[in-house]
Amino acid sequence: MTKIYFIINPISGKGKHEISQAYLDTFFDSDKYQVFAKYSTYKKHAIVLTQEAITQGADVIVACGGDGTIHEVATELVGKEVRFGIVPVGSGNGLASNLSIPKDIEQAIKRVRDGKSMRMDVGSVNGEYFFSNMGFGIDATIIDNYEKSGKRKLSAYIKASLNSAQNYKAKRMRVSYQGQVKEVNPLLLFISNSNEMGYNMTLTPKASLTDGQLDYLMVPKINIFKQLTFGLYVLLKKTDRFRKTDYVQTDYIKVEIIDQSRNGLQMDGEYYQYDTNHFEIKVLKGALHVIY
Ligand SMILES: Nc1ncnc2c1ncn2[C@@H]1O[C@H](COP(=O)(O)OP(=O)(O)OP(=O)(O)O)[C@@H](O)[C@H]1O
Numbered sequence: 001m002t003k004i005y006f007i008i009n010p011i012s013g014k015g016k017h018e019i020s021q022a023y024l025d026t027f028f029d030s031d032k033y034q035v036f037a038k039y040s041t042y043k044k045h046a047i048v049l050t051q052e053a054i055t056q057g058a059d060v061i062v063a064c065g066g067d068g069t070i071h072e073v074a075t076e077l078v079g080k081e082v083r084f085g086i087v088p089v090g091s092g093n094g095l096a097s098n099l100s101i102p103k104d105i106e107q108a109i110k111r112v113r114d115g116k117s118m119r120m121d122v123g124s125v126n127g128e129y130f131f132s133n134m135g136f137g138i139d140a141t142i143i144d145n146y147e148k149s150g151k152r153k154l155s156a157y158i159k160a161s162l163n164s165a166q167n168y169k170a171k172r173m174r175v176s177y178q179g180q181v182k183e184v185n186p187l188l189l190f191i192s193n194s195n196e197m198g199y200n201m202t203l204t205p206k207a208s209l210t211d212g213q214l215d216y217l218m219v220p221k222i223n224i225f226k227q228l229t230f231g232l233y234v235l236l237k238k239t240d241r242f243r244k245t246d247y248v249q250t251d252y253i254k255v256e257i258i259d260q261s262r263n264g265l266q267m268d269g270e271y272y273q274y275d276t277n278h279f280e281i282k283v284l285k286g287a288l289h290v291i292y
Contacts, residue, residue, distance in 0.1 A: 001034055002032060002033050002060065003033075003036070003059050003060070004033055004034070004036070004058070004059065004060040004062065004112070005049075005050075005053035005058045005060070005061045005062065006024055006035070006087070007038050007046045007050060007062065007063055007065075007069065007073050008037060009040050009046065009063075009065030009068070009069040010040070012065035012068070012069055012089055013089045013090050013091050014091070014152070016089075017105060019037065019064050019087065019089070020037060021035070021036075027109050038052075040072075046069050046072035046073050047073075047075065047076060050072070050076040050077070054077075054080070059082065059083065060083045060112065060291065061077060061082055061084060061085070062087055063084070063087070065090050066088070066091055066092060066093060066269075067092055067093065067095060067131075067268045068268070068269065070086060070095055070131060070268070071129075071268040074122075075129050078284065078288055079287050081289060082289065084288055084291065085111075085290075086099070086101050086108070087112065088101055092198025092269065093198055095194055095196070095268075097196045097198065098194040098195055099209070099290065099292040100292065111291065111292070112291055115291045116291070116292060117291045117292070118210065118289075118292065119210075119288065119289055120209040120288050120290050121193055121209055121211070121213075121214075121284065121285050121287065121288075122284045122287040123191065123281065124282050124284055125265070125279055126274070126276070130193065130268050131193060131288070132193060132194040132196075132197070132269070133191065133192035133194060133197060133203075133204070133268070134191050134265060134266060135190040135191065136171075136186070136257070137187055137189045137219075138187055138188055139188065139190060140264050140266040141164040141168055142161050142164045143160075143266045143269060143270065144264055144266075145160035147270075147271050165224075168187070170185045170186060170187060170221040171185075171257050172185055172259065173189065173256065173257050173258060175253065175254070175255050175256075176254040177252065177254070178248065178250050182246070183258075184218055184246070185220055186220055186221065188203070188218065189217075189255070190204070190217045190218075191214050191215070191216050191217075191281055192207045192214065192215045193214055193283070198269075201234065203234060203239050204239070207249075212286075213249040213251055213283060214249070214282075214283050215247070215249050216249070217239060217245060217247050218246040219239075219242065219245050229242070252280070252281070253280075254279070254281075255278075256277055256278055257279075258277070260277050263276070
C-alpha cells in the first residue's frame, strides 16, 4: 500500500482550484493507495503538515500550491527517501515548469501517480534550502516591496517592480567562487538551481536540476537604458551574453556584504532578513527525490 499525502494551499493561485479528498480519491485505486488531503491554514503550516505526514509513514508527499508551498514541503524532504510530488496551482510555478509537470490539475495528479522519479539538486544558503533560485539584488527588493504591499495581484507586483527600479540602492559585495575574489556592486546577484523563474522567464537558461552546479549571474548597477537592454537579453534567454554580466556554473559561492550587518535576500520568491553579512551558498547534489 502506497501512502500519499497531498498538502494543499487553499489560497495559492488566487484560490481558484478545488482539490478535495473526494476528488483525489477518484484518481487512486484504494487497493493500492491510501490518499490523504491536508490543507494549510496559515503561512508555514505546510511544514508542520509535512512533518506529520513523514511521522505517519508517507511514501509520497505532494505540494499543491505555488513556489512558496513547494519550498515549505520540499525543505522537510531534503536528504530523505520520501518522494516529493507537485501539483502546480500557484501563479508562477517555476520549478514545476522546469520539471515539465503539467499545469493542468488532472494531468499533474496523474503524473504523481504514474510519473518517474529522480534525485534533483538542492541549493543551500547558510544551511537553509532553496529549490529554484535565490538573489541578493533588485529581485529581493521587488519581492520585499511586493510582500509589504499586502496584495497578491499582478498590478501590485508591477508597482513593486517600478518602485524598486527607481529606489534601488546597490550594496557593495565581495564574492568568492572557484578561487577568485571579486568586489561587485550588483543590480542583480542571482543564483539558480533551476532554468525557470516562472511565467516562462529565465535568467539562467543553462541551469540544470541534476548537474551538481548552481548558475551564478551577476549584473552590475547600470543605467536605466542598459537595464532595458538587459531586459531584452532576458526575453531572448541570452543573459550570459550581456556584456556586463558575470556568469559561471559552480558548486560553492561565498558572498560578503560590505558595511552592512542586516541583510535581505529572496529565496524561491520569498523575502528573508538575516542578522549577518556572510553567506555561503552551495549545492547539495541529488538531495531531493522528486516525481516528474
Ligand atoms: N491558508 C493560508 N492562508 C494564508 N497563507 C497561506 C495559507 N496556506 C499557505 N499560505 C502561505 O501562502 C504563501 C503563498 O503560497 P504559494 O507560493 O503556494 O502560492 P502563490 O503565491 O499563489 O504561488 P507562486 O509562489 O507560484 O506565485 C506561502 O507563503 C504559504 O505559506
